[in-house]
Amino acid sequence: MSEHQNLSSVIKETHAKLRKMFNEKDSKSHELLWAEHCSKEEVLNEYATAMKDLATKHWSKSPYTRINWCIDKMKEYFFEGGLEKLRMKDERRLKHHGMTQDNENILIENCLKLPLEEKVRLLDVGSCYNPFESYNFVNCLPIDLCPASPTVRRCDFLQVPISEGLTEYEDTISCLCKENFDVVVFSLLLEYFPSSEQRHICCEKAYEVLKGDGLLVIITPDSSHQNKNMNMIKSWKLAMENLGFTRWRYEKLQHLHCMAYRKFGKKRVFSDNYKLLFIPQDSRKEELSNSKPNLSLAISTG
Template sequence: MASEEHKELASYLKNVHSKLRKASAKNGSDRAWLDHCANKDVLETYAHCMEKLATTHWTTNCASDTSGATSRIQWTADFCFDYFLNEQYMRFKAKERNIAEKNNLVQDEDEHFSNPVHFLDVGSCYNPFKVYEYLNVFAIDLCPANNSVLQCDFLNVLVGAETIINNCEVKQMRSSSFEVVAFCYLLEYIPDSNLRILACQKAYSLLKPGGLLIINTPDSKHVGANSKLMKCWRYTLACIGFMRIKYEKFKHMHCMAFRKTLHKDVAIRWATIHKELGMEYAINIPQDFNEDPDESLLDKGVQSDIKDFQELPFCFG
């Protein structure tokens, strides 16, 4: 059972998400996001709650031998190790080149990766990936929990020829400079589909050819419950230029890895061929479909949302 502190922390986080979605529906996502970013009290409390959950409740429960837990952090780090250091990327590169040749697509790009791996952790909070020596972590957050994380609004940061940092705030990031961009429980924070797509497009511009976008998102339902949404995610990311190369559904989350293709048309071709009825260019989460966004925080959708975050700390570090 979750402790009272655990429940309170989880409920605060999900209430912030809910209020942000409601403000987005009422005032537009751009206005709602800017207003949220300007609310320093909420951002600081959110950062404190997230760090407390992750470093106290999530870590403790993930260490339990009986929990059946899978850590989103460990899953991401392990996949990066296999992909880059064990050179699993060569297998995906070969498949991609085969598709390109059959379709007369000229691939001018090639993989050139660093060791340690340049790793962008978006919405990092407290920089959990810093313990992995094979990752060179660039950690950013709206409101960092400690000084190993830089302040940055990822949705509005510029992408250019160089990275610019002023007073621990990231003003601009260099394009095609990372092997990995990680969204660990990030997209459900962003209030609507359009802004989530913008985040993925920005990740694409920051990744090197063959690099990875890794997405972890909470979901306590069975694997088929939100399969239509996950299909839309895969289709949308393919339209942007990503091929999904790894997917696992655990008890309380989806874990996905997407490869930035050497030729964007390889991914777009997949999206065109595999498009099914009901697939749309959208990255939605279940909570986007609450019938009345003006209902109280005790509506069914938000209660389900809060339940996910109360359960998640038992399993994910």
């Protein structure tokens, strides 16, 4: 096996073992199973190292990476008229229908002010090695369950509480501030979680920490052709709308689905909304002992 394949195998097998553990949970709760997984420092460190090496040694060779996509969309949204155009479109639509923002269930509290007075405040969840560090228009707080770089703060986003007041961020993050960020990035994050409930919690927390009109950028891997998993993408879109987001940009790259959601409305969460945040692997039973790792999920995701 090549180095690339070995690293990809680490990623795939970690995901598969975690899903298997959740599928065979017996009487244990998801919370206990997740805590058990988070206590396996050797597994977490191996995964973090593999992700960093894949990204910096292999995916970075791609002419257009997931990080490029995130940066381009942030520039377009904040500095090239993206958000301004959306607000003008909102105003025209409301005027045409003779409605107010309250009638339309539009979020108006603590919205972003343009032009930005400071750098774009970015929360990079599952950052691994802090890929946004070199961009001078970004003020990034990189967090990860197991950092692969000393500039990344240790934090379990799934469990971290959200605070109403301002918080000083230490090496280990004990809480995050509500409505404190312009952008949240989930790059190759949601598919790590073995249950749709966990993905839903993460998206709810992203809503809480974003300012009004803030941007949630989601990158998830898929090496299939454009339309194979479009039911999943449509389902995610509906789930996010129920959480108070509206999709601004979507693009299918060769190995990735790239999405940007605007925090725009008030949450109207249904009890089973989490079921909409499924991934294809949710419906598969992993038979690790009888099959070779499928590397397609981790190959060349840029």
